[in-house]
Every structure is written in structure tokens, then in C-alpha cells.
Amino acid sequence: MRVGIVGAGSIAYGTAALVEQQGHKVTLWSPSGERTRALATGEALVAQGAIVGSFHPAVATSGKDLAANTEVLVIALPAYGHKAVLDAIAPHITPEQIVIFSSHASFGALYLSRLLATRGVVIPIVAWGTTAVTGRQLSPTSVNVNTVRKQVDLATVPVSQSERGLAVCKDLFGDRFLDRGDLMAIALSNLNPQNHMGIALGNMTRMERGETWSQGQNVTPKVGRLLERLDQERIAIATKLGLDVRNIFQHFHLSFHVPISSISQMNQEMHAAGNGGSGPSTADTRYVTEDVPFGLVMTAKIGRLAGCPAELHESGIRIFSAMYDRDFTAENDLLNTLDLDAMSLDELMTLCRNGYAVAA
Template structure:
């Protein structure tokens, strides 16, 4: 297949390398152009996937989409407000789009933006990204782990099985079919794990220290993670869903045996699959995972009368530490007034 990878931070190039390693033709596009600056027709990968893999760098979005079989959007959720309208105007109606991860119901936002088109390809929402990744240089990426499985849902919901098969063909991992795109929006473990790690290590982040994030998944931080996990589980149940545990998510991401979270963190670190924690206050662990993760949970909870006091407290403390509003999520305004249950099941004006 020909796959258009939209986004060239760390995940986009890693996904490009993975798809190319499986024989697919890959086109990589950067919304700003900065992510592909210095690339010369290939991406080098190290870690769980090693080698040099061909790709084509597209200067324009329309060039990236031309002739593609499928597109993958792999940009931070805070970039969706600007990028989703641009993509909705450019993408051919028959081209399926996968969004990884499907943060804060972004597939449904994309559906709203395209509802006037009538018949069109389905939109897929993935619970997380195909790999973990760190960008090392313009043409080089480190891939600590390739995920064993990534839950996937679609709009309309009935279109999920063929999209799951498409994602498996692209990236090789299993794609368990989720009931609707709210499921992957809740299933990603990063908002809980990252927010707690940032809270517990804020002084290290502020002083730009190097610290091994999984080795510092201590008993105390794990207790807070599990408290937030319990509230997320209750929220999912209120919407008729069941999501993976944090332990299961770590197992899928890293391959270490299921165990208490501190033991899994140490196993990930000992196996050489750990990554350094953030070393700057503008980290996505807070600027993305709180507004489009924890604060999104609170938005959903208010609509079903679910109490999430610890989640609300963590958001409030992080807002104080970071000195900024972490509840503002412009995507959610697009969804006001929708019958969410019906839209998640059927899509809009199809």
C-alpha cells in the first residue's frame, strides 16, 4: 500500500519506518515543514526496529495524500484544532484516515468537519501509537518498543473490522476492535502515567535533569496512578465501556510480564526499553496529556454525573505547578449539542 504519514515529530517517522519495513510505500509530511527538514529520502531506525528505510518527503499536504491507500495522522492532540480543518478540506472523500491516538474524540471532531460530504470513507481512532519513539536527528529515530496490540474503533462503528485489518497490515500489531471511538479515547494509559510522573518529578523537569521515568515509577506514584485508574474505570463503565488496565497497557507496549506497576517499571528499565523523563516544562506529558486526557475525562464525567475527585485534584495541582490553564480543550466545543451515543454509533450524515 501507499501510506501517507501526516506528522513528523518522533511518532510519524517511527511509524513510517515500521510501515516501510513491511514493504509499504511511505510518504511523510510535516505540517510546519520543520519535522522533515534535513531528511533525504530515508529514515534510519534503531532499537526495536533497526535499519534504513525509504520514504518520500512531501512538501504539501495534497502531495502527501495523492494516490494514498490510507493516511495516518500522528501529531500531538494540541495540534488538532489547527490541522483537522485543513485536513478535512484536503483529504479525498474515499481515503480512510487513522488517528493515533484518538485523543478527546478527535475522530468525531473530524467527522463533524466533513459531515456535509455525504458518503465517505470511515475514520479510525487508535488507542495509542504503533510504536514508542524518540527523535535523534533529522533522519534518525529510536524506537524503544513496537506495540503488540492497539485497540481501534471507527466512525461509523461498524467499519472498525476492515480498518483494524488495514492497520494490522500496515504496522503488524494486533488491532482488537473497540465498540466506538470513545473507547480508544479512554483506553490510552499515557494521560494517567505521564501526569503522575510529571507531578512526582516536577523539580527534575524544571531543572532539566536526566531521569529514568520507568525506574521512578515508585510505590507512591503507582498508588496515585491506580487511584486515577479506578476513577477512569468508573467513567468508562458509565458510558458502557471497559478499558484496559495500566498493567495491560504497559505489557502491550513493552512486552514485560504483567505485575504490580513498580515491578513492571523496573523490568522495562532493566530491559533497556526505558526512556528518559521529560526535561522541560513544555513537555507533552502535561501540555497534551492533561487537556486531552485527564481534563477530557472530567468533561465526560460531568455528562454522566460521575465523581472523579482525585483526577480533578491532580489537574488542579498540575495547573498550579505549571502556572497555566490545563482544562482548555478547543476540540470539545465542536461536539456540544451532539447526541454523542448516536454519533459514535452511526457517524454523521452518512
């Protein structure tokens, strides 16, 4: 298949390597064009780590160009860039195409569904609970893929298109997907925001000083316990809504191939195996600037709608807003555009299954 990937960071590059390794053809689009400049001249994309090889993805010059030449579109950039790229590609998406969010955040799938409904277009919109790969970009033409996950949770909007959504994902990325049924389950399946909250709070001075430090090693017992408590809040909301989602122990086991233990111990195992990853070397990191407004804020909103407040998540939003002197709640352009606060829980749950209806 011809696959268009929106983004040019570590996840986009790692995903491109995985897709081409599976025998498909990739085109990358960086909205700024800066990150893909070298690849556009013919240089190879070199992957190392869990994926090894040299690949030659094409480079698109615009969202229109990307949509016109691909069958599948993968959104693989930070959530604060989702609305802008969805606005750019939505006018050019056809009913024959499929869009995959790697990974999904803040009901971006509903925002795309609404954009397409105004054009009378319905397609499978697949939301992943996390990315298929983790890694770090080493240069404009190279990426270190830390791991390829054994299992990725997904859901398709509308649910009537679930069979097609799952089949395409398996064809492109291998048999590593579990369909969780509907988008609300996926909204509560992305563990990055809660995990990154605890890691960033526990290591903020390292980040501000620009230190080089092992993330896995520094998920110490107290940081690990905070991650476990944050996870309990998320699981409580999912349980209240009757949803089946993975817990943090399953997440680390399936993502990083370590035996189930305490979260701190699992991270120490990752560090010992050389798979603990490096923590952010700046406070200007997506662990905060993406995951607080587009992750913690969303979970907190769902918790309030469900009558199951996520008090630690709410506290994290306020603490980070104070530390950064920013109102992170106001920075989520997806939730603010969808006006989630004006919806009832039943209305939101219905949209998560069916998407927006095409106007008669």
C-alpha cells in the same frame, strides 16, 4: 499501500519505519516543513532499537499534496496540532481513503467526521487507543524505537466501516489490533494522560532542572500507587457506561513485555531491561501541555456526563493549571469546537457509533 503520515516527531518517524518495514510506501508531512527538511533532500530515515533499518519516505509540501498521493492518512502528532491539520486535509479527502489517528484524543475523529459530513463524504475513521510504537527522535533523520506494542485497541467511526478499518490496520501494521466496538471505548482507552500526570507530578523538579533521568526507575511505589488510583477512576467510568477497556496492568504488560505485578514493580522491570525510557528534560513537555488539556480534561468531562466524577483527574487539571499559570481546560480546541458540554450522554454515545450524518 501508499500511506501519508501527518507529523515528523518520534511517533511519526517510528510509525514510518514500521510501515515501510511491512512493505508499504510512506510520505511524511510536517506542517512547518522544518523537521522534514533533511529527508526532503534525500537523506535516509535511520531507525534503531526495536526496528533497525534505513528507510526513504517521501516528503509532502502540504496537506493537499499529502492527501492527493496517498490511500491512507495517519495522524501522528501531538493532539494540540490535530485541529489545524484536520482543517488542512479534510477538504481534500475522498470517499476512497481512510484516516487513522495514532493515537486518538479528545474526539478528534468526531471533529473530522463533522468536517467531512459537510462535504457529503463518509470514510472509515480509525481511532487507536495508543500508538503502535514508542520512541525518541535522535535527530532530524533518526529515531530510536523503544518498543513495538503487541496489542493496540481501536474503533472505527462509523461502526458500519469497522471491518474495513480493522483490515487496513492489520495490512499496514501487522496483526496487533483489538476492535473495542466504538469510539467511546477508545476515548477511555488512552492511558498516557493519567500515567503522565502521575509521572510529571512525581518528577517535576527533575523536569524543570533539565536532568537526565530514567522514567521507569522513578515510577516509585508511591508514584505507581497514584497511577493505579487514577486508573481505577477511568475504569469506573467505562464500567458505568458498559464498556470493556484494558486496565493499566494489561497496558504495561502488552506494551512493554513485562510480567503483571504492581505498576511500580513493572516499571522497575522495564528499567532493568533497559526499556524504561527517559523522562522529560523540560517542563515544556507534552506530558503536560498535551495530556492535560486533551487527555485529563476529556476524561473528566466524560466522567461528569456519566455521573461518575473523576476526582483525581479533576484535581490534576487544577494543580497543573496552577503550576503552569494556565487554564488548561480552555486550551482544548477540539472539545470546545464540538461543544461537548452542550451534548447529552446519549447524543455523544450515538455520535461515537455513527459519526455525523451527511446533510440531505
